Amino acid sequence: MNARFIESCHIPMGYELKPETKGSFYQSWGRRDILPERISLGIFAQKRVSQKDSKKKNEINGIYKKTEDGLYSSLNNRKIHSSIWGAEEYPEFYGYGIIDERYSIYDLLILYSGNNCSNSFEIHLFRGLGKPEYLPQAFSFLRDYLNKKPQ
Amino acid sequence: MNLDYIEISKFLNKDKLCSDYLQLNARYDGAERYSFNGCNKIEVWHKEASNQVVVKGSIPYFINGHNFYSSHKDWIEGLEYIQGCLQINIFSGLVNCFEFGTIQEIPFPESDFLRNHIKAKGMQVREYKKGNILTGKEFDSPSLKVKLYDVQRNIKNKLDKPIREDLSKAYAWDKEKHYIKLENHYKKPEAHFRGNIYLNELLSSGFQQSLKTGLLTSYNSIMKTGNSIIPCHKGDINASTIPLMILKELESIYNFNTEELIKGKLKAIPEDVFSPADRKARLRTIRDNLKKISLQGGSPYDIKELLQARIEASTNP
Numbered sequence: 001m002n003a004r005f006i007e008s009c010h011i012p013m014g015y016e017l018k019p020e021t022k023g024s025f026y027q028s029w030g031r032r033d034i035l036p037e038r039i040s041l042g043i044f045a046q047k048r049v050s051q052k053d054s055k056k057k058n059e060i061n062g063i064y065k066k067t068e069d070g071l072y073s074s075l076n077n078r079k080i081h082s083s084i085w086g087a088e089e090y091p092e093f094y095g096y097g098i099i100d101e102r103y104s105i106y107d108l109l110i111l112y113s114g115n116n117c118s119n120s121f122e123i124h125l126f127r128g129l130g131k132p133e134y135l136p137q138a139f140s141f142l143r144d145y146l147n148k149k150p151q
Numbered sequence: 152m153n154l155d156y157i158e159i160s161k162f163l164n165k166d167k168l169c170s171d172y173l174q175l176n177a178r179y180d181g182a183e184r185y186s187f188n189g190c191n192k193i194e195v196w197h198k199e200a201s202n203q204v205v206v207k208g209s210i211p212y213f214i215n216g217h218n219f220y221s222s223h224k225d226w227i228e229g230l231e232y233i234q235g236c237l238q239i240n241i242f243s244g245l246v247n248c249f250e251f252g253t254i255q256e257i258p259f260p261e262s263d264f265l266r267n268h269i270k271a272k273g274m275q276v277r278e279y280k281k282g283n284i285l286t287g288k289e290f291d292s293p294s295l296k297v298k299l300y301d302v303q304r305n306i307k308n309k310l311d312k313p314i315r316e317d318l319s320k321a322y323a324w325d326k327e328k329h330y331i332k333l334e335n336h337y338k339k340p341e342a343h344f345r346g347n348i349y350l351n352e353l354l355s356s357g358f359q360q361s362l363k364t365g366l367l368t369s370y371n372s373i374m375k376t377g378n379s380i381i382p383c384h385k386g387d388i389n390a391s392t393i394p395l396m397i398l399k400e401l402e403s404i405y406n407f408n409t410e411e412l413i414k415g416k417l418k419a420i421p422e423d424v425f426s427p428a429d430r431k432a433r434l435r436t437i438r439d440n441l442k443k444i445s446l447q448g449g450s451p452y453d454i455k456e457l458l459q460a461r462i463e464a465s466t467n468p
Contacts, residue, residue, distance in 0.1 A: 002225075004314075008188060071171075104238055105169075127372075128232055128235060128344045
């Protein structure tokens with residue numbers, strides 16, 4: 001799969017922490033018709049003691065407001081959810097998740113942050129690329145993309 | 152040599168089409184038309200009554216953004232992505248029509264090349280022009296259309312600069328050179344191959360090989376001109392030698408004899424216009440001119456050897 005095709009599936013968005021909150025982030029840039037404007041970052045459910053869950057870094061959750069319309073607003077009662085997993089071979093990224101396997105949708109989210117998600121993060125959505133065989137290509141593309149991006 | 156445009160249909164029976172990745176473009180009576188974004192869009196139709204999905208478009212354009220070259224791997228990747236998003240087994244889909252062709256560099260201008268490809272037996276010829284310049288020719292029959300066109304013009308006009316730069320780096324495309332596209336458009340594969348063709352079958356190596364051979368056969372069936380030897384001296388080419396050269400080249404294609412046709416025309420001119428002496432004098436001049444013209448075996452515009460070499464290279468890379 002070449003970079004041009006991956007680029008056509010790529011939707012970048014930026015989120016910033018709402019002051020005086022612990023994990024409530026609001027969209028600051030990028031397309032507004034994809035994810036909810038507000039997303040929370042944090043693990044609120046009790047973590048199970050399993051090998052899989054030990055690799056889980058975080059969770060993102062969000063609900064589309066009544067006035068909002070997005071890519072996933074018809075699913076799961078207007079809620080989005082994804083576990084965020086670490087990617088050892090791509091340590092510059094905070095982690096990745098998939099929206100939403102429960103509905104047979106495989107959209108890959110890669111989270112990038114210059115401050116370990118304490119103030120802001122970028123969500124890089126790759127439509128249809130949330131399957132294991134596509135992950136290395138999406139990560140490599142994003143690595144090049146961010147390296148080329150003016151800082 | 153690769154597949155290009157394709158139309159695949161698939162009956163879903165009790166399954167549902169996943170339209171999460173599709174944009175609805177239009178609703179018709181009993182059908183919906185969607186577009187599916189990649190580097191370039193493809194069309195997806197859903198026919199409600201029969202619960203049938205039809206995927207139409209160029210997979211190379213969808214996955215690569217151009218059709219200069221696409222590998223078998225590109226095709227598989229593109230189709231797997233489509234089937235993953237639509238949640239259908241596209242490989243068992245029926246192929247309604249498809250194109251298989253190649254881009255070939257040629258050592259002469261594209262319009263000269265096209266002008267010297269005249270007709271194919273049992274096929275209707277259609278020419279495409281931009282202003283006065285010939286840009287393409289189609290040789291059409293009920294189940295197969297053979298297309299020859301100036302692909303250099305398409306690359307320069309249709310593709311963005313970054314893609315053109317990629318073509319230069321990856322495939323040595325050169326904007327100063329000449330390229331044509333030769334393509335077999337199978338309008339009715341079931342009639343041409345005497346049976347339904349499914350996508351998995353189409354992608355098999357045996358079938359791909361037969362498509363390569365078919366492309367060469369189609370090209371060889373096109374009759375070419377340009378086989379007259381141009382005299383070396385200016386004095387041997389006067390104003391009436393040139394139309395005679397063209398007529399001599401067309402003789403074998405249209406089965407006529409130039410000299411006989413000219414004699415017939417001279418006889419048809421009334422005696423009060425041309426006396427017998429006038430006719431003799433004209434005929435003598437024409438014969439002298441015809442003597443200056445000689446034909447060589449094949450047309451210099453025939454690229455079958457280049458195509459043959461390309462088939463061999465793609466078979467044994």
